[in-house]
Amino acid sequence: xxIPKTTDLIAVSKHFQALADPLRIxxxxxxxxxxxxxxxxxxxxxxxxxxxxxxxxxxxxxxLVRGRQQGRWIYYSLNLPQFVHLEQYLSEFRRLSPIxxxxxxxxxxx
Amino acid sequence: xxIPKTTDLIAVSKHFQALADPLRIxxxxxxxxxxxxxxxxxxxxxxxxxxxxxxxxxxxxxxLVRGRQQGRWIYYSLNLPQFVHLEQYLSEFRRLSPIxxxxxxxxxxx
DNA sequence: TTGACAAATCAAATTTTTTTGATTTGATAG
DNA sequence: CTATCAAATCAAAAAAATTTGATTTGTCAA
Numbered sequence: 355x356x357i358p359k360t361t362d363l364i365a366v367s368k369h370f371q372a373l374a375d376p377l378r379i380x381x382x383x384x385x386x387x388x389x390x391x392x393x394x395x396x397x398x399x400x401x402x403x404x405x406x407x408x409x410x411x412x413x414x415x416x417x418l419v420r421g422r423q424q425g426r427w428i429y430y431s432l433n434l435p436q437f438v439h440l441e442q443y444l445s446e447f448r449r450l451s452p453i454x455x456x457x458x459x460x461x462x463x464x
Numbered sequence: 465x466x467i468p469k470t471t472d473l474i475a476v477s478k479h480f481q482a483l484a485d486p487l488r489i490x491x492x493x494x495x496x497x498x499x500x501x502x503x504x505x506x507x508x509x510x511x512x513x514x515x516x517x518x519x520x521x522x523x524x525x526x527x528l529v530r531g532r533q534q535g536r537w538i539y540y541s542l543n544l545p546q547f548v549h550l551e552q553y554l555s556e557f558r559r560l561s562p563i564x565x566x567x568x569x570x571x572x573x574x
Numbered sequence: 575t576t577g578a579c580a581a582a583t584c585a586a587a588t589t590t591t592t593t594t595g596a597t598t599t600g601a602t603a604g
Numbered sequence: 605c606t607a608t609c610a611a612a613t614c615a616a617a618a619a620a621a622t623t624t625g626a627t628t629t630g631t632c633a634a
Contacts, residue, residue, distance in 0.1 A: 371485075376477045379476055390569075457500060
């Protein structure tokens with residue numbers, strides 16, 4: 355398994371960052387049930403509309419959700435392939451042997 | 465699949481938060497190779513020791529890494545079961561049908 | 575058109591996270 | 605003991621993320 359490039363690692367951390375907020379996780383949990391419009395999310399989560407918009411933008415930029423306009427409403431839903439992508443990043447660790455080889459750390463030259 | 469409790473969701477977001485930083489992802493990538501002491505991580509990542517200590521603490525609190533003291537050195541390694549745990553959280557989304565049922569959002573009473 | 579309403583954007587205030595340099599703690603070797 | 609060195613802790617500064625309320629944008633219906 356090759357070591358990922360630094361730029362890839364930054365991308366990975368950015369995606370995890372989108373999941374690093376309780377409200378955003380709650381949004382995702384609600385969308386797991388069904389597609390919802392912003393006003394429904396507002397009602398259920400009891401947060402202001404602009405606050406929700408801010409968090410939806412972060413989730414959208416991380417490609418974890420998608421917005422579909424219909425009339426005056428925008429319906430948000432999960433972008434499942436992106437979840438699979440993150441799952442795969444984590445799954446690589448499962449392949450490692452449970453005990454990593456120790457490495458003796460002694461005083462180095464100069 | 466039951467809806468997780470709010471407290472669980474906060475815990476989930478906390479764990480993802482630990483992965484939400486490029487340096488911490490880099491630390492994890494290095495530890496994927498082998499157990500390393502703090503001074504080695506400092507050298508390889510070219511960051512100050514106190515900075516590394518700060519980030520290692522976050523990873524340790526999220527149970528993503530473990531520290532093992534040996535003499536003056538503390539060797540850090542990955543705590544693989546925790547990675548599996550997060551992987552499983554994400555894997556639940558794979559079971560969802562790709563297209564979630566739309567829900568019509570119309571004007572609600574009053 | 576105009577009015578109503580859903581959602582996005584924006585700037586300012588607030589909160590949280592991260593960085594930095596200095597200090598402390600704890601273990602070892604002499 | 606005492607020197608030394610690895611690592612943690614701490615307080616202050618800096619940077620980044622989040623919240624808030626007001627405003628704007630876009631769509632639809634009358």
